[in-house]
Amino acid sequence: MIYFDNSATTRVFDEAAATAVSFMKEGFFNPAAAYAPSVSIEREVNLARGRLASYFKADPSELIFTSGGTESNNIALSGTLASRRDKCRVITTAVEHPSVFEPVNALKSSGYDVVTVGVDSLGRVDQKELEAALSENTGFVSIMHVNNEVGAINDISSLYSLVKSRAPGAVFHSDGVQAFLKMPAVRCDMYSFSGHKLHAPKGVGGLFVKKGVRFAGGQMGGGQENNLRSGTTNVPAIMALDSAANVYMRRHDEFMASMREVKLRLYNNLTRIKDVLLNGPSPDDGACYILNMSLLGVRGEVLLNSLSEKGLLVSTGSACAARHRGKNRILNAMGITGPRQEGAIRFSFSPENTVLQADTAAQMIEDSLNILRRFRRR
Amino acid sequence: MERVILVRYTEIHLKGLNRPFFEQKLIENIRHALKGIGCRVEREQGRIYIVGIPEADFDEAIERLKTVFGIHSISPAYAVDKDWQTVCDTAFALMQKQVALKPDLSFKVFARRSDKHYFMNSDGINRELGHLVLERFPSVRVDIHKPEVSLCVEIREKAYIYAEEIPCAKGMPVGSSGRATLLISGGIDSPVAGYFMAKRGIVLSAVHFWSFPYTSERARDKVIELTRLLSRYAGRIRLHLVPFTDIQMTIHEKCPSKETTVIMRRLMMKIAQRIAESEGAKALITGEALGQVASQTLESLCTTDDAVTMPVLRPLIGFDKDDIMDWARRIGTYETSILPFEDCCTVFVPKHPVTKPEVADIRASEALFDFTELIDKAIEQTVVQTVKFEDPKLI
Numbered sequence A: 001m002i003y004f005d006n007s008a009t010t011r012v013f014d015e016a017a018a019t020a021v022s023f024m025k026e027g028f029f030n031p032a033a034a035y036a037p038s039v040s041i042e043r044e045v046n047l048a049r050g051r052l053a054s055y056f057k058a059d060p061s062e063l064i065f066t067s068g069g070t071e072s073n074n075i076a077l078s079g080t081l082a083s084r085r086d087k088c089r090v091i092t093t094a095v096e097h098p099s100v101f102e103p104v105n106a107l108k109s110s111g112y113d114v115v116t117v118g119v120d121s122l123g124r125v126d127q128k129e130l131e132a133a134l135s136e137n138t139g140f141v142s143i144m145h146v147n148n149e150v151g152a153i154n155d156i157s158s159l160y161s162l163v164k165s166r167a168p169g170a171v172f173h174s175d176g177v178q179a180f181l182k183m184p185a186v187r188c189d190m191y192s193f194s195g196h197k198l199h200a201p202k203g204v205g206g207l208f209v210k211k212g213v214r215f216a217g218g219q220m221g222g223g224q225e226n227n228l229r230s231g232t233t234n235v236p237a238i239m240a241l242d243s244a245a246n247v248y249m250r251r252h253d254e255f256m257a258s259m260r261e262v263k264l265r266l267y268n269n270l271t272r273i274k275d276v277l278l279n280g281p282s283p284d285d286g287a288c289y290i291l292n293m294s295l296l297g298v299r300g301e302v303l304l305n306s307l308s309e310k311g312l313l314v315s316t317g318s319a320c321a322a323r324h325r326g327k328n329r330i331l332n333a334m335g336i337t338g339p340r341q342e343g344a345i346r347f348s349f350s351p352e353n354t355v356l357q358a359d360t361a362a363q364m365i366e367d368s369l370n371i372l373r374r375f376r377r378r
Numbered sequence B: 001m002e003r004v005i006l007v008r009y010t011e012i013h014l015k016g017l018n019r020p021f022f023e024q025k026l027i028e029n030i031r032h033a034l035k036g037i038g039c040r041v042e043r044e045q046g047r048i049y050i051v052g053i054p055e056a057d058f059d060e061a062i063e064r065l066k067t068v069f070g071i072h073s074i075s076p077a078y079a080v081d082k083d084w085q086t087v088c089d090t091a092f093a094l095m096q097k098q099v100a101l102k103p104d105l106s107f108k109v110f111a112r113r114s115d116k117h118y119f120m121n122s123d124g125i126n127r128e129l130g131h132l133v134l135e136r137f138p139s140v141r142v143d144i145h146k147p148e149v150s151l152c153v154e155i156r157e158k159a160y161i162y163a164e165e166i167p168c169a170k171g172m173p174v175g176s177s178g179r180a181t182l183l184i185s186g187g188i189d190s191p192v193a194g195y196f197m198a199k200r201g202i203v204l205s206a207v208h209f210w211s212f213p214y215t216s217e218r219a220r221d222k223v224i225e226l227t228r229l230l231s232r233y234a235g236r237i238r239l240h241l242v243p244f245t246d247i248q249m250t251i252h253e254k255c256p257s258k259e260t261t262v263i264m265r266r267l268m269m270k271i272a273q274r275i276a277e278s279e280g281a282k283a284l285i286t287g288e289a290l291g292q293v294a295s296q297t298l299e300s301l302c303t304t305d306d307a308v309t310m311p312v313l314r315p316l317i318g319f320d321k322d323d324i325m326d327w328a329r330r331i332g333t334y335e336t337s338i339l340p341f342e343d344c345c346t347v348f349v350p351k352h353p354v355t356k357p358e359v360a361d362i363r364a365s366e367a368l369f370d371f372t373e374l375i376d377k378a379i380e381q382t383v384v385q386t387v388k389f390e391d392p393k394l395i
Helices: A014-025 A036-056 A069-082 A098-110 A127-133 A156-166 A235-250 A252-271 A300-310 A329-333 A338-342 A355-375 B011-033 B055-065 B084-101 B122-136 B189-199 B217-234 B245-254 B257-278 B298-305 B321-331 B359-366 B372-380
Strands: A063-066 A089-093 A113-117 A138-142 A171-175 A190-194 A205-209 A276-279 A290-295 A344-348 B002-009 B040-044 B047-051 B071-080 B106-113 B149-155 B159-162 B179-183 B203-210 B237-243 B283-285 B383-387
Touching (some): A036 A205, A063 A069, A069 A098, A089 A127, A113 A127, A235 A252, A252 A290, A300 A344, A300 A355, B002 B011, B011 B040, B011 B047, B084 B149, B084 B159, B106 B122, B179 B189, B179 B257, B189 B203, B189 B217, B189 B283, B189 B321, B203 B217, B203 B257, B217 B321, B217 B383, B237 B372, B245 B257, B257 B372, B298 B359
Parallel strands (some): A089 A113, A138 A171, A171 A190, B106 B149, B179 B283, B203 B237
Antiparallel strands (some): A190 A205, A276 A290, A290 A344, B002 B047, B002 B071, B071 B159, B149 B159, B237 B383
16 A cells, blocks of 8 residues: 555554553553652653744743644634634635634634635745735734645745734734644744644644733633643643654654655656646645645546555545535635646655655556546546 | 323225235334334234333334334323223323413314223213313313314223324335335435335335446445435345446447437446346336436436336436425435535536437447446446444444
8 A cells, every 4th residue: 555645644653652552551640630650641741742842942831732733723713812802803824724714714703804815826825915914903813834735835934024014913823734843943923733644643733822922722621731721631642742753853854855755756757647737836845745736637536536446545635625525725726726626636745655656656647547538528 | 001102004904805914014114113122012903002112212112113114103192991080090191281282272082992891982981081171171172173182092901092193104014015126326316216115115125336436435335324324214225236337438438428328327227127136126216307317308218218128116207306305304315415425427427418319229329339248247246235224324
């Protein structure tokens, strides 16, 4: 099997899985309890928090553990708005993940002034449009770091400066689920990340909240996470996230080089096939682990089924949208429509992929296309 | 005082000497539907009684009986001693509930006495109990013709007293009309068609044509789930999953493009008939409605019928799409039917399909290629599974 759908989720690293098991079987204590074994577990969690915070060059207290990207994105928005009294302006982009896009749009009905900023043909936020949208009463801006479908990278640090110069009262949030640990850290007020995109288990992630940013927190209860996100601390998952992150940080350059090599190899292989178009930034500019290409003449879903039978697993877009047929919102915003949109396939890589896999995959794709393209609608 | 359910059945009384057979089928089906609920099904003088129902399962038993074809209506009843005072007290308790909902309701007493040794006849019970109810609840009134509440008293080996009649699915017991094979696509219509034929007593088997990679694994699971939902009414269903991609590709390559859909339907019918024959089914069932799409015009239906010798039952033929959708909602298949997985590969649908095919023309086009081998291969590779309502939900 060749797994090229690592933006959907990843296989858990052996180290991370072993860590999780040890904190399920031996270090299972509730870190909030009073006895000695619990105290040592709490200490472990805080050390992990510190190591992860070091990516942001942040203080450990600025990092909140959550259940993953969706929760982080949701509470970044709700926790910010809950700390304000006014119905401020909320700005986001047309290509955000549903966990930002949906809650932001739901605000419209409760009287918030929601502005959705477009993107260029490569999937990057339109700076001019953003500039025009920024106003005195802007309270929250959310712009994703790396786009999950085409790998477009936004220059978050400079967008942050722009937002702060035009709307000093706004909180600037970035969804970093597809970027965390892979891309260099950026300047922002809030940053979401998720464990399972980096070979940690599902169900764990975090939200960075810069000191001084007004934030009312997420779910309420026993006061865990500095009273900002209640719920019994998910120690096995947090420690596994820490373990996977350590592998990633230690071998970062090697991992990135390896994924870049696989991506470029697949890209070069595919461009040799007739009627194949790249969606998003050029392979050198975009994230080195996401490649989106349209293989014209076959619907992406059909090609995907055919490839999965051969043992190559890819996607036609975000897995979170795989059950919703209809137009692809992200490609629409980039101006990619019609047969080109229907034929779009996303390949996403992990350090476990190899160049040999890229060659085999390209051959499988070519074989499938040779058969499927004979049966165009007529 | 025991709560029982009294079951009335529909057309079985029409069936003359076959009546015991129909009744026996119905009882079997009721027993099957109530499996897991510790109760007994008893037959007596043209009635079926469900007795010994644990109180916690009473509502569940009612819900399940509503799905059994052949039942006209059911009434939750109190079964008590025939002692007159007990009969009256039970009747008062039932009326008390009704009066609480509507103080000025109209009612009548409707008594039946099959125990001819009882000290009062039906008419006597009607008048005496009616009088006592009026005394007890001064706010109610009697209406013999259109009562809001019929207080029914049946004197048998026990007294059965009830005031509520719940309409059920009606139809004929599944298994009383033989076997037929449903072509199920994954859309809205075919499960409804299967429902209506099962309602007339047919035991269903089902055939689905599967076009991987044009339709996905999820699309196949969706059809299995639709079959499962249908088996709630129809009992267990043998589902045949026929790999159809090779045939579709060949049609696409060898036959005139505007006729591909009609030819495809003919070949589906041929395969379905072979499968039907192999399991003793006497007819095919489709969800077609006249004029709904190009392949469902009268001419197209003639052309598909021409491919097979079995009768093709089309219970939805005169339905509007809206009505079919309403029925799909009622029987609980709609939400699954509209899940957005491809159920028929649009890639193979011609842009301008023929709407008035001539049988002779289509026969000629179909003869451009000898499909016998491909049909044999598809049947050989067909996967069969038995689907029942108790199976886990797949999607």
